[in-house]
Amino acid sequence: MKLLGAALLFAAALVSGQDAPYWTYKCEQDGICYKQRFGQGTTQIQSLAVCKMFCDAYAALWPRPTGAISLTKTLVFVDPLKVHLTSKNSKEGKYNTLVANLEQYVKSIIASQNRPQTGVVTQSSDKSARAAKRELDIVLNVADPNVVRPGLSVDESYTLKVITNSAETEPIHAEVTASNIFGARHGVETLLQLVVWSNLDNSLVMPIEVNLSDAPVYKHRGFLLDTARNYFSIESIKRTIDAMAQVKLNAFHWHITDSHSFPFVVSTKPELHKLGAYTPEKIYTHDAIRDVVEYARVRGVQVIPEFDAPAHVGEGWQFGDADNLTVCVGQEPWTSYCVEPPCGQLNPLKDGVYEILNLIYKDMLSVFDSEVFHFGGDEVNLNCWNSSAAVTDLMAQQGYGRSDSEFLRLWSDFQERALTELTKANNGTRVPGILWTSHLTESGKVSKYLDSGNYIIQVWTTGKDQVIAELLQAGFKVILSNYDALYFDCGYGAWVGTGNNWCSPYIGWQKVYENRPKKILEDLGVSQYADLVLGSEAALWSEQVDEQALDGKVWPRAAALAERLWSDPDEDWKQANMRMINVRERLVSRGVMADALQPEWCLQNDDKCKLYS
């Protein structure tokens, strides 16, 4: 998968005195860009961005493509005001809208990358003889324009071909071929990473010829945001989706409510958000969510709603006479009734609970347009139910005992009724459900309470948990969010005491990158079930974060996940290190406040910041 491409073409560079840069970069045989004093050993001018694109085996792309890559190592200048995107295919309805929105997306990215400086007069030595800025025409060639919803069944593969002919008046021609708009979109994303700002040329530049094919290894490449412990503005959610699109993550898992707050507007039960939102402004209206869903769609991202129940409820449910649909709300000492303040669980034996679940599900299905639905279903505290007469009285009436297994039966009966309500809310059509690992999926019980035909299980225990093996053996499809590698909220201070939080330490990007689903299965001796692993998700639980520090806690770590899932390289993080530092810069250049991983010196001095050999 090394860069093939033609030999470097160097036009004569006439640079002297004031015009000369102090530093230039040179690609050596080892695939590393060396910073060199201009005039001392080299008189060729190449900017860092161009050097990295031409020098790196994967053209500094992130995630690295899984198919062949070929770049001709000659630059052509791109006119940022003359970028167009069209489709060869039928342009009706939703597809048409998606193509038009994708063109807007491309134009906005190109504009963000164009950073003209004053006083720059040098020009790189590896520019095309045709140095005028050229139009860029991107053409999509999509087999099935009817696929307009991102999701597990979508083929995301694509090929990208760039041709630049010698006539200066002709546009650069980029063609992306794919089964559907979502594969094509990924191809466009790849193309956008090959249009780089060259500070020494004072221009956007790209290779004159590209041939590249690509497809992801895993279908589900997700990120979870919890907007209930703390609220996140729509703007910050969109910025997160922007970043996801850039690294080809495709699932935004929206943990939208919890015991702390209820920001989701249920139109038929407005008390939920009016009582449950932190402030009247901190809500998610249907319009706002639909806007996010469409925003995500053009970026190839599915938005998956989670309504977590029967635990993780509380605020919002204090309406009038239905107050008693919940138990343990805000009960103290919280350590006896839940894992963190405030406590709260639904009373699973109240019919009113299911009436309201139906209303919530209906609204969620109508605004999210997701092919799957997340039921949550984690961390039910059996003692909460057991210590609430409102629950135990009804249990006695309905023939439940008081053993742990009877409480688990009660819980699974709840889940069964919730599933029924979801299907009803979807006009009788079954929606695939997702559930967290929980007491219901404990070792030895994985098939006892749940049907693998109904649920995908999202694993949040460690990557060494035997439960993963049992789930796969029982036929469950799984999504891995093992907290020891994918919980991005780990490692900060405690918020209910002193010291550090429960899942410390902080997880570096290297560990995220090394969290290989295949290795997890191999270590558990269940490699034969690899096809049941849909993919992974990183999670940002928001007890200790809101939109202020969001970007830096997620990025660029989520990019490490993205490459693990898209490319699943055999090599370890070290081969990705230089590209990772680079993709972080790209995220920042596109408005994402990604954290810095190294001194900028390391960006400029490839391969020098290491303790490994």
Next chain:
Amino acid sequence: MKLLGAALLFAAALVSGQDAPYWTYKCEQDGICYKQRFGQGTTQIQSLAVCKMFCDAYAALWPRPTGAISLTKTLVFVDPLKVHLTSKNSKEGKYNTLVANLEQYVKSIIASQNRPQTGVVTQSSDKSARAAKRELDIVLNVADPNVVRPGLSVDESYTLKVITNSAETEPIHAEVTASNIFGARHGVETLLQLVVWSNLDNSLVMPIEVNLSDAPVYKHRGFLLDTARNYFSIESIKRTIDAMAQVKLNAFHWHITDSHSFPFVVSTKPELHKLGAYTPEKIYTHDAIRDVVEYARVRGVQVIPEFDAPAHVGEGWQFGDADNLTVCVGQEPWTSYCVEPPCGQLNPLKDGVYEILNLIYKDMLSVFDSEVFHFGGDEVNLNCWNSSAAVTDLMAQQGYGRSDSEFLRLWSDFQERALTELTKANNGTRVPGILWTSHLTESGKVSKYLDSGNYIIQVWTTGKDQVIAELLQAGFKVILSNYDALYFDCGYGAWVGTGNNWCSPYIGWQKVYENRPKKILEDLGVSQYADLVLGSEAALWSEQVDEQALDGKVWPRAAALAERLWSDPDEDWKQANMRMINVRERLVSRGVMADALQPEWCLQNDDKCKLYS
């Protein structure tokens, strides 16, 4: 120090139907604000912000004042467009400018706090009968207008008095009395924290009467930013100083260069920044620094420059024939020659080094206007010198041996010459110097190489290091930056390998708060030297951060340091928890992207998010 003040006055509240809020807050005897369903148990309306200000023993101020506080628990509405600040004193020259700039500062803060909403028609029950919005006149009464430079010798105490008379057309009158503008500025800062946005009143409000006196415990309350490992824009530096001002930190320690980059412009040696800056734009010009210094001055913050030498140099020193003023620059394997890549040290036996130091010092003294100068002086690698013939040849010529103690003598001779150059650069007047703890200050050697009359020592070892005791016994003044509590870059991933960085884990705000200089001395058995402890500094070394994630890594943790140093409470962090959550919100409301410490639920439900009793 409990709030004294008059009994609460409640005007009749006429609220019903659509106008009624869902939730209101009520202050109980325990000093805690309880969130209550409006209409169920209470018909009084009080916003959370007002409740916290009136309920908390320290009026939700941060840092908490050290003198008496008295607030009358009745509100007056403040007209954000009619806030004025004047001084009773002579208004000539620098003082005049400072007062004018302070008025601008006040107006900008007030504007940022004014957040009118549409559709809000409720009014709090505890408003003054005089509900019209009133002018606010702030008058400074300063004993010595000639004090115009913040620093260690400045008396920062103040008293604040607010009077609101009954005539609705009369302004609210706030008078701040202090020895000098810097104490007065702190009083204004306190006043600004008492002008709060009340969302239920849709207005800025404040108490009608205030009497308060205050003074800091420690003189040096600092924050270090390293702008060499990664660059920080002037805008982000100013934002940091804004936040420092808000919590009365008073020293911005600018670690402006390092081996990685040289962004400081030395006008007489422009090669340094031209070769050494990461990009031509990533520099600090004299104008930009002077702008920062004046910006900081009006915020009561001294800007202290550090030029770190003889280690921590490298990039920038590659000019022409003077190339050999440095040794080990970029040498590999770096582990043999420095603590992190890239290596680099000055050759202390080259006269050219001191000529350039003189130029650097001259420029730094001229633009920073600081009463102290930081020489750096940490982490000299003796093996670097010992393995460089350019050093050892000259050592042999000049009679130095090759033992460790001879290398230390070489280093201290360097420091002596550097001090001489600094004094020359300051036209012969001695400038107090600061040095980091290092091999020169190791146990048993603290008085051997350095004179306690010339240097303040900044301690960056742990708070249990016996060296602290020895330094104090030797008469050194010290600033504590013990890394186990005050290095805010700790706890993230490694940047030169895997795992977590060297000083992990992440330091929670509670630990910062509990880092008591007095306790450190007590534990080391040297409490009698308490007067030699000038204060503390938190540090953000920037290998793994730039301006993107700056705010969240510093704030609100640096606020914990601020209260420890200003107020030095006997109580532990638990008494500060609710105010800390509150000051974090205040930082955000003023444009600082401070990290969240708890779910917003904890802000709204005082004292419920805890594992302690």
